[in-house]
Amino acid sequence: xxxxxxxxxxxxxxxxxxxxxxxxxxxxxxxxxxxxxxxxxxxxxxxxxxxxxxxxxxxxxxxxxxxxxxxxxxxxxxxxxxxxxxxxxxxxxxxxxxxxxxxxxxxxxxxxxxxxxxxxxxxxxxxxxxxxxxxxxxxxxxxxxxxxxxxxxxxxxxxxxxxxxxxxxxxxxxxxxxxxxxxxxxxxxxxxxxxxxxxxxxxxxxxxxxxxxxxxxxxxxxxxxxxxxxxxxxxxxxxxxxxxxxxxxxxxxxxxxxxxxxxxxxxxxxxxxxxxxxxxxxxxxxxxxxxxxxxxxxxxxxxxxxxxxxxxxxxxxxxxxxxx
Amino acid sequence: xxxxxxxxxxxxxxxxxxxxxxxxxxxxxxxxxxxxxxxxxxxxxxxxxxxxxxxxxxxxxxxxxxxxxxxxxxxxxxxxxxxxxxxxxxxxxxxxxxxxxxxxxxxxxxxxxxxxxxxxxxxxxxxxxxxxxxxxxxxxxxxxxxxxxxxxxxxxxxxx
Numbered sequence: 001x002x003x004x005x006x007x008x009x010x011x012x013x014x015x016x017x018x019x020x021x022x023x024x025x026x027x028x029x030x031x032x033x034x035x036x037x038x039x040x041x042x043x044x045x046x047x048x049x050x051x052x053x054x055x056x057x058x059x060x061x062x063x064x065x066x067x068x069x070x071x072x073x074x075x076x077x078x079x080x081x082x083x084x085x086x087x088x089x090x091x092x093x094x095x096x097x098x099x100x101x102x103x104x105x106x107x108x109x110x111x112x113x114x115x116x117x118x119x120x121x122x123x124x125x126x127x128x129x130x131x132x133x134x135x136x137x138x139x140x141x142x143x144x145x146x147x148x149x150x151x152x153x154x155x156x157x158x159x160x161x162x163x164x165x166x167x168x169x170x171x172x173x174x175x176x177x178x179x180x181x182x183x184x185x186x187x188x189x190x191x192x193x194x195x196x197x198x199x200x201x202x203x204x205x206x207x208x209x210x211x212x213x214x215x216x217x218x219x220x221x222x223x224x225x226x227x228x229x230x231x232x233x234x235x236x237x238x239x240x241x242x243x244x245x246x247x248x249x250x251x252x253x254x255x256x257x258x259x260x261x262x263x264x265x266x267x268x269x270x271x272x273x274x275x276x277x278x279x280x281x282x283x284x285x286x287x288x289x290x291x292x293x294x295x296x297x298x299x300x301x302x303x304x305x306x307x308x309x310x311x312x313x314x315x316x317x318x319x320x321x322x323x324x
Numbered sequence: 325x326x327x328x329x330x331x332x333x334x335x336x337x338x339x340x341x342x343x344x345x346x347x348x349x350x351x352x353x354x355x356x357x358x359x360x361x362x363x364x365x366x367x368x369x370x371x372x373x374x375x376x377x378x379x380x381x382x383x384x385x386x387x388x389x390x391x392x393x394x395x396x397x398x399x400x401x402x403x404x405x406x407x408x409x410x411x412x413x414x415x416x417x418x419x420x421x422x423x424x425x426x427x428x429x430x431x432x433x434x435x436x437x438x439x440x441x442x443x444x445x446x447x448x449x450x451x452x453x454x455x456x457x458x459x460x461x462x463x464x465x466x467x468x469x470x471x472x473x474x475x476x477x478x479x480x481x482x483x484x
Contacts, residue, residue: 023356030396191434198432202396206357265430268359268458278463292434301424301453302471 007085014090021210024091027203031098034196038109041189043116049182050117056248061173061183062118062126063245067136068170069110071162072193074140076103078147079159080200086152088210099200106193113186135241139166142234156208157227157270161234164201164266165259167193169242172255172287179286187290194291205269212271227270235263257283342381346372349476351385352392353409360394360428363460368469374412383412385421390453390472394428395440404440413444424453424475426468431457 019025053061080100087093114123130136143166146158171194178187212220238259246252261281264274350371354360364371371392374383395404412418425448427441438455445452454471456464 021356026396194432195434198430199396202357202430209357264461265458271358271362271459273459274461278461281461288431292431292437301451302467302475 008087008093009085012090014094016091019091020089021091023203023206024089024095027199028091028095028098030199031095031102031196034192034199035102036192037105038112038189041109041112041185041192043113043185043189046183046185047117049184052182058118058122059126060245060249061177062114062122063129063133064170064173065110065113066126066130067133067241067245068167069107070130070136070140071167071170072103072107072110074144075159075162076100076107078144079103079162082147082155083152083159083204083207086155086211088207092207095203099203102196102200106196109189109193113189117186133241133244135237135244139234139237139241142230142237146230153208153211153223154226156204156211157223157230160201160205160208160269161227161230161266163197163204164269165231165263166234166238167197168258168262169238169245169255172251172258175287175290176251178290191291191293201266201269205271209271224272227267227272228275231263231267231275235259254284254287257281258287343384344381345384345386346389347385347387348372349387349389350392350472351383351389351412353394353406353412355394355396355406359459360392363428363456363465364392366460366465367472369472374408376408382415383418384415385418388421388423390424390426390475391422391441391444392426392428393441393444395433395436395438400436404436405443406440409440409444413448419448422448422450424450426453427455428460429455429457 016025050058077100080096080103083096084093087096114126118126143158143162146154149155171190174183174187174190177183212223215223239256242255242259243252246255257280260276261283264276264281267273267275348370350364350367350369351374352360352364352371353374354364354376356376361373364373372383375381393406393409396406413422422444425441425445427438429438429441431437433439438452441452441455453475454464454468456468460468
């Protein structure tokens with residue numbers, strides 16, 4: 001791969017005192033305040049738990065994390081950077097540099113997990129697997145080809161689908177372990193990554209929709225068709241990848257529900273309607289609870305099925321500026 | 325603007341704030357990303373939008389209503405309630421007429437999923453009626469439509 005990635009044609013000194021789009025500042029602040037490093041997470045507390053996994057489970061976990069490492073590397077060094085030349089505002093450019101750096105932090109944090117839990121030999125074998133697994137390589141290649149493509153809005157589509165969909169076949173596993181009280185510190189770290197990806201997907205999806213404003217109906221239709229085509233292409237590959245990884249431990253069907261659920265959210269980040277019906281997005285409650293610890297009540301007052309009619313308790317609100 | 329001028333300006337803004345009243349049963353906030361607006365437009369009820377920009381007149385509720393608002397994660401739960409929503413709830417009438425809160429959010433934010441809706445509900449002693457993600461699925465639209473209908477039905481019977 002010798003071709004160069006396009007750089008911004010013109011750079012002007014960025015003035016944060018003149019804001020064209022408040023979202024840029026809002027998201028910048030969110031990202032900066034959410035900043036974290038893997039060293040803050042006591043991963044070594046998981047060593048004992050790691051010892052309780054079977055060999056097949058350990059192998060699966062190593063492979064899942066090398067797969068995630070590849071995606072984060074791709075997003076950090078190519079994906080987020082490729083969005084810079086087409087940014088609508090200089091502040092948008094700055095947000096992408098933040099996203100790019102954070103993806104590199106994510107990629108590095110998997111190595112922190114590896115070095116805490118596994119031997120050098122196991123780590124090397126997992127990385128070798130990541131270069132040899134056909135479906136993993138294909139998913140990276142599909143996305144990368146769009147990053148090198150000419151259409152800036154298609155790059156945003158590919159980027160949003162990566163941030164909001166492609167990671168989730170991997171994220172499933174640490175949530176699964178966490179729901180079985182295993183590798184819980186690792187799960188804490190992954191939850192931080194999951195939170196970051198939500199802001200990234202939201203922001204890139206928002207900028208995609210800004211880019212659509214004023215486009216002709218034909219162009220809008222073209223991009224919509226393109227989004228769903230790319231989603232199908234990626235989805236088929238994800239299903240294969242999921243079977244490759246999870247068949248040996250019998251989790252593939254549940255992982256697929258998680259894929260459907262997140263595919264819908266990726267499409268919504270781009271402003272499109274959900275594609276998968278509720279009958280195939282019913283992720284197991286244990287996984288949802290692992291995603292949102294301490295927020296397990298299901299807020300459906302209407303149906304009466306939730307546990308949420310608990311009001312009137314004095315709750316200390318922490319917002320400093322909450323003053324009515 | 326020098327600091328003194330800013331203070332003056334704020335005082336004037338409080339005193340002379342332009343307002344519009346509404347008696348809709350649903351009031352919502354949606355940022356320029358328009359995610360929440362898209363959900364609201366799929367509902368069967370008419371709704372009023374809390375102003376996004378400070379130049380717009382403030383909305384005042386004159387009848388009981390349900391508030392539908394998004395949470396964009398927040399920072400460990402802090403700053404999760406957007407300033408526009410806080411300003412809106414700063415008006416006594418808007419707190420007095422509030423009957424319930426519906427939250428939009430993203431479970432990726434973990435324990436802070438829909439935290440803004442939960443905080444407002446706790447602070448104002450009303451229930452969180454429902455939570456959904458992003459623009460909502462067709463099932464969410466169905467649930468909220470049906471839910472709102474039954475939620476308001478008993479109250480209107482009582483009045484009669």
